[in-house]
Amino acid sequence: KEAYLPTPESGLHTIHVIGKDASNNSYQSKVRYFTVKLVKIEILSPRNEIHQATEFSGFYRASYGFDSDMEGQFPFGWEGTRAEVINTVANHEKVVQIWPYNGGIIQTDLFPRSFGTIEFWIRFEEVDVWQATYIDITDSPSHFETELNPGENSYSYYESEAYQVLSILVYNDSWQYKYTPGDSHPNNYQPIPSLSLPQANTWHHVKIDFRCFNASSYSGLSEDTYEITIDGTASGELSHVIANKTQYGGIKIGNHNWPIAWPDVWVDAVGFSWDPNYNVGDNLVEGIPVTLLTPRGLEEFGLEYSLNGQNPQPFISNFTIPILAVGNPYSIKIFGTDLPGNSFESNTVFFAISDIQHVVPSGTQVTCSDPVTSITFNFTEVLFEGNFFLSEKTSLPSLTWEVFLGMGAYQYDLIPVSSNYSITHALVYSGPITIGIPYNEEEIQTDETRIRLLNRFGSYWNDITTTIDTINNIIYGELSDLSISYLAIFEIVTDTAPPETFLTLNGTAVFFHGFRSDVQVILNATDEFSNFTTSYQLFTTVPGNWTVYSGPFLVQNDGAYVFWYRSNDTEGNTEPYQEEDIFIDKTAPSTRLVPIDPVQVDESGVWHIRGHLLFRFEISDVFMGTYYLLNYSDYSPDVLGGGEAMVHLFYQIKPSGIPKNDSEFIRWTRYTDALQESPGTYIIYFYSMDAFGNVEQLNTITIQVDGRLTFSSAGFIFIGIGAVAGVSIALFVLKRRQKKSRVTERSRKVEQKAPGKKTSTSKKIARKKTSTSKKIARKKTSASKKVARKKITSKKRRIRRG
Structure with missing residues (x-):
C-alpha cells in the first residue's frame, strides 16, 4: 500500500510504521532514517539585471521552446529517440535536431484533445526525393508503438496505420498529406493544395487547426476536418485519414530511414492553443525565455508564475513571455505544488529591458547616455554615425590571477560592486573614450576610494579608473577600444601591493646626478588604497638608520653620496628600497706653478731662472684622488657618468709686452717633444676647469729666462692625496744654455778681423794658460804641505795627552 505524507522540514528524520490485522494482532516496521533537503525553484532566466533587448533574439514564445534544456540532451517533456537539443541554427536559439534513420520526438502529455491549434517551426536539410519527414497524429497516446533498432540500444516509434488521424509528409520537393488509409506510400499521399514548395535550409512556420468528430466549434472548421497553414498560406479544409475520430492522442515529428540518404531535420517553438500560457501566434514573436530549475516531478503537478505581483498564471514547464517595454522595472516569481501537496516557490527576480541600441552621431566630443543605467560615454571623435549596445549583467566571468591594478601589481582580494556591463558596437571612432558609471555607496564595505573600474579584454582584467566622484x-x-567583454566595478577589500616612491633632484645638473650647486631632494610616493610612510638614508660610505621623510631638504656639502629611499603602508606592505648616487662639486679647482729647484723672485714677483730648474703644476679638486687619473685630458673612467676627464688644465705662454689671447689657450696634453723658448721675459697664464663646470680664476706668473724654456716630456704626474682631494703635477724643465767663455768669443772676433795674427795670438794665449796653470799648481802644493804638517802636529798632541 502506498501513502503520501506531507514533506517535513529539511534535516534528519525517522519513520516507524505500526499496524494491526483483522485479528487485532499488532505489527511494526523497523525504524527508518532519512534526510530531507528541500530544493527551491530557481529561475535561470530572466536574471537579476538589465537585459539588452537583442539578448533574446532567436527565442520564440512557445509551450515547448527548449530554452532551458542543456545542449546535447533529449528535449524535456518529450519521448522519442535519435534527437537532441542544440544551441543555435540560423537565428533560432535552443532547437531540437532530429537525426535520420527513424529519429523522432513524440508529445503525448498535453493530449487527448478534440479541437485546437498546434503550431511549430521546422527546417529541412533537404526536400528532394531523398528526404522523408513525417508529421503524424494518432487518436490515442497509447497508439505509438516501439521497435528496437537493429544493432543499437535505441528504439524507433511508430504509429499504427489503423489509428492515424492525420499524416503530413515532406517528400519529393512538396508538402503532401495522406488522404486514404494504408501504408502504400506514395500512392495514398498527394500534394497539399495552395501551398508553396518547401525550401531546404529554411525555417518554415507550420500551423495545424483541427476539429474532431463531434467536437465543439473551432475556427470555422467542419467536423472531422483540419487545415494546415505554411508560412501564412492556408490549404483549406482537409479530411482526416480515418473518419469519426473524436480526439487527437499525440503528435510525432520524425525523420524516415528511406531510401538511402541521411539529412537532418530541426524543430523549434512548439505551441499548443490549450496551453493556458500560450496564445495562437505567440511563436511568431521573439520573447523573453523563462527557464527554471525545479525539484524532480514538480513540473508534472502544476506551475504558476506571477509577473509584477499579479495573480499567478499556470504554465507548462519553461515558457516565454513577450518582450516588455524598455526602461520599466519588472519582477517575476514562480510557484509550484508537488503530488503530496508540498508548496514551493522561487525567489523574486527583478529585471528590466534596456534600449535595443544607442545611436551615436558623428562629430567631436560626442556624449551619449543610457537612460536605464545612467552610464555616460564621451567619444573624442566619431567619424561616422553608428550605434552601440549596452547590456547589464549580474554574473561575472571568474576573476583569474591576471588582474592588473595601479602600477601593475597583482591583486586577489576583489569583490564586485553592483552590476557589470557588456558592450557591443558598430562605430568608427578615434581617440580615447571616457566612461562614467554610477555606483551605490551602500554596497561598499570599506571606502569609496578603494573601488576601481576594470575592463576585461580577453583573459585579462585591467584597471582603467581615472576619477572617483x-x-x-x-x-x-578611459578606454581606447570599445570592443570589450565586460566593464565591472570592484572593491579592493585587502591591499597586498606596497607603495611606490619617486625621487626628484633639483639643482644645477651637469650630468646624470652630478651637480655644481646645492641639491634639493623631493620624494613622492603613491599607494592605491592605504596610508603610507616614506623614509630614506643619505650616506657617503656606510649606511645607517632610516629617517622618516617629512618634506624636501637640501644637500649642501661637496662630495659623493649614496641615497636609499622606500615607503611602507599601514597594511604591512614594504617597498624594496631604491638606490641613487648624488655627486656635488661647487668648488673650482686650485692650480699652482711650483718650482722644484730654487728660483729667485724679485720685488715685483718676477721669477728669475738660474741654471737647470724644474717646475710642476699642482691641481687640487674635490673629486681628484685615487679614483681618477688625469693623464690624458681626453680619457677618464666614467664613474660619475660624465665621460670626460675630471679636470682640464688650460695655459698660454706669451712674451712680455704681448697681451694674452683668450682664444689661444691650450688644453694640457702629454707632450712627446720639448717645447723650446728663447731667452727673454715671459708670462705664463693658466687655470683649471673640472667636470662639473667649475672654473678657476686666471693665474699669471712672469718668468725671466736666461736660456731655453722646456716642458718635460714626462707630462702630467699624478700624486694621490686621498679619496676626495688630490694633486696633479705638470713638470717643466727650464734648461739654461751654457755661456761660451769671453776669451773664446774675443778670440773668435780677433780671428775674424786679422787672420794672419792667429798663430801669434794663440801662442800668447797658450803661454798665459801654462803660466797660470803652474801658479795654480804651486799654490795647491804649498797648501797641501801646510795641511799635512797640521795633521801631524795634531796627532802628536793627542799622543802626549794620552
Missing part, C-alpha cells in the same frame, strides 16, 4: 557617486574610466 565621491560626491555624485560616479566612477570614471
